[in-house]
Amino acid sequence: MKAVLRRIGPSGVLGGFLATVLIVFAVLGPWLAPYDPVALDLRARLGAPSAAHLLGADEFGRDILSRLIFGARVSITVATTTVALAMVIGVALGLTAGYLRGWTDRVIMILNDSALAFPGLLLALGIMAVVGASTTAMVIALGIAFAPAVVRVTRSSVLSLREREFVEASRVMGNAERTTMIRHVLPNCVGPLTVLATAMFGWVILAESALSFLGLGVPPPAPSWGNMLAAARPYIQEAPWLIILPGLCISAALLGANLLGDALRDLLDPRMQS
Amino acid sequence: MIRFMLGRLALAIPTLFIVTLAVFAMVRAIPGDPASAMLGDLATPEMVARLKASMGIDKPLPVQYVIWLGDVVSGDFGRSIGNDEPVGPLIWERFKVSASIVLLAVALASMVAVPAGMIAAWRQGTATDLGLIGVATLLLSIPSFWLGLMILLVFGLGLGWFPILGSQALSGSWREWAAAIAMPVLTLFLVEMGSIVRMSRAATIDVLRQEYITHARAKGLSESAVMWRHAFRNAFAPTWTLIGLILGALLGGIAVVETVFTIPGLGRLLVEGIYTRDYPVVQGCILMIAFVYVVVNLIVDMAYPFFDPKVAR
Numbered sequence: 001m002k003a004v005l006r007r008i009g010p011s012g013v014l015g016g017f018l019a020t021v022l023i024v025f026a027v028l029g030p031w032l033a034p035y036d037p038v039a040l041d042l043r044a045r046l047g048a049p050s051a052a053h054l055l056g057a058d059e060f061g062r063d064i065l066s067r068l069i070f071g072a073r074v075s076i077t078v079a080t081t082t083v084a085l086a087m088v089i090g091v092a093l094g095l096t097a098g099y100l101r102g103w104t105d106r107v108i109m110i111l112n113d114s115a116l117a118f119p120g121l122l123l124a125l126g127i128m129a130v131v132g133a134s135t136t137a138m139v140i141a142l143g144i145a146f147a148p149a150v151v152r153v154t155r156s157s158v159l160s161l162r163e164r165e166f167v168e169a170s171r172v173m174g175n176a177e178r179t180t181m182i183r184h185v186l187p188n189c190v191g192p193l194t195v196l197a198t199a200m201f202g203w204v205i206l207a208e209s210a211l212s213f214l215g216l217g218v219p220p221p222a223p224s225w226g227n228m229l230a231a232a233r234p235y236i237q238e239a240p241w242l243i244i245l246p247g248l249c250i251s252a253a254l255l256g257a258n259l260l261g262d263a264l265r266d267l268l269d270p271r272m273q274s
Numbered sequence: 275m276i277r278f279m280l281g282r283l284a285l286a287i288p289t290l291f292i293v294t295l296a297v298f299a300m301v302r303a304i305p306g307d308p309a310s311a312m313l314g315d316l317a318t319p320e321m322v323a324r325l326k327a328s329m330g331i332d333k334p335l336p337v338q339y340v341i342w343l344g345d346v347v348s349g350d351f352g353r354s355i356g357n358d359e360p361v362g363p364l365i366w367e368r369f370k371v372s373a374s375i376v377l378l379a380v381a382l383a384s385m386v387a388v389p390a391g392m393i394a395a396w397r398q399g400t401a402t403d404l405g406l407i408g409v410a411t412l413l414l415s416i417p418s419f420w421l422g423l424m425i426l427l428v429f430g431l432g433l434g435w436f437p438i439l440g441s442q443a444l445s446g447s448w449r450e451w452a453a454a455i456a457m458p459v460l461t462l463f464l465v466e467m468g469s470i471v472r473m474s475r476a477a478t479i480d481v482l483r484q485e486y487i488t489h490a491r492a493k494g495l496s497e498s499a500v501m502w503r504h505a506f507r508n509a510f511a512p513t514w515t516l517i518g519l520i521l522g523a524l525l526g527g528i529a530v531v532e533t534v535f536t537i538p539g540l541g542r543l544l545v546e547g548i549y550t551r552d553y554p555v556v557q558g559c560i561l562m563i564a565f566v567y568v569v570v571n572l573i574v575d576m577a578y579p580f581f582d583p584k585v586a587r
Binding site for chain 2: 111125129209233240247
């Protein structure tokens with residue numbers, strides 16, 4: 001444990017700490033938040049931080065601290081489901097392409113490269129233009145938008161693994177291709193995929209808050225850091241804390257994901273060390 | 275060299291083909307009749323019938339695609355549902371605003387961040403390195419729209435240096451235009467510095483480990499000669515690719531910054547098109563951004579051998 005801590009360094013520890021705080025808030029939110037995040041209290045409207053509302057209240061008098069805590073829950077839920085979706089799609093396609101090679105590989109990679117020809121957020125915007133804006137639509141859109149990166153990483157690990165002796169051995173022993181792939185090839189892709197998933201976690205939190213800021217993500221009144229920023233924009237002069245606080249939360253979450261991602265990369269993938 | 279360039283050009287053609295196919299399929303994926311969807315709720319039956327005829331709806335899908343592609347190639351993107359303006363000129367006008375912001379921001383960020391990353395690598399492990407990489411990681415973790423709001427709060431509202439509404443970016447005089455885009459350029463400049471510094475540092479560290487650098491040092495060259503004459507070109511190659519990716523991706527993500535500063539750019543046009551279900555506008559914007567993304571990456575790849583001649587062989 002000590003050796004691991006030394007290898008990931010102080011910035012990795014900070015990243016781990018930020019991520020832990022975020023997850024604790026997300027999981028324990030209902031018990032930690034002092035108020036209901038959607039409860040209105042018009043007397044407290046645009047109130048500055050005070051004893052009753054520690055971080056102030058928004059334009060409907062809703063408690064900011066409670067909304068920020070529930071916002072963590074929204075961000076973590078969206079990020080976890082989106083990353084899981086992108087992983088499932090990406091690993092399935094990448095494994096198939098890298099292991100079967102031939103025409104299957106070529107078709108998957110041409111489609112994949114075309115998906116990569118769209119900037120990620122644009123692809124998500126395009127999908128949401130068709131299916132309409134909702135949290136579910138956003139998760140599906142972002143999951144599809146981020147899957148091509150997973151396909152690439154999985155395929156390239158599989159390509160280097162499939163020539164190795166233990167994969168050959170499994171084939172010689174008469175195991176079916178599918179068994180070889182799932183039991184022997186896939187577990188060896190876990191390292192690079194973990195690094196990618198951590199980085200992707202940050203990208204998704206950023207994309208979610210950007211889409212919610214544009215009014216195309218988590219719909220109000222549900223609290224998300226992005227839609228809180230959008231709602232607070234008209235009050236930027238009277239109540240600047242409404243703008244400052246959600247942004248600090250997004251930045252802390254992103255910093256956590258970035259630092260943890262760097263540390264995991266150094267730990268798990270010596271080839272990518274900087 | 276020329277063969278490499280032609281090869282890269284040939285690779286871009288199937289990508290562009292699939293991009294147009296995807297954008298075409300997008301509107302067809304909307305449930306219901308695409309002509310009614312394209313025209314919105316207020317359309318009369320005659321308008322729908324006219325559009326159906328021009329889209330060739332009664333013909334098979336591949337024929338419809340060819341008709342649509344022909345229109346797009348000749349610059350006809352249809353008319354906006356909202357104000358019946360032709361979409362092509364509208365997109366071009368807005369694109370110029372967004373492109374000038376993105377180009378300026380990325381050019382300035384590269385000029386500062388590439389040398390900064392090289393200095394961090396050169397002084398690897400020292401306080402200078404830790405300071406630079408720390409600032410870069412911090413910048414990478416700040417969302418552009420929030421940084422924009424902070425800049426708006428300080429320079430727009432607090433100090434009053436710049437106009438808080440950026441609408442003059444489209445129609446104002448040269449000075450009004452510059453004042454309108456100053457804050458968005460500053461925002462994107464800071465945001466993009468983060469990733470460029472990190473890439474430039476990592477690439478330079480890789481290069482500095484190589485034998486020809488040890489050789490250059492051993493023959494008694496000064497550190498700055500080693501750095502700028504021998505390391506720079508090779509260390510810049512991967513960063514150059516990243517800069518290309520950023521240029522293209524920024525255009526897809528610029529809507530948030532344009533929203534913060536009320537800039538009438540392409541991103542804003544796209545998002546407003548999505549709100550109002552103005553499909554001709556949405557289709558045109560997505561096509562334009564994806565096209566620019568592919569072309570920018572093509573240009574970047576074609577210039578790559580200039581920095582790393584090994585690639586062209």
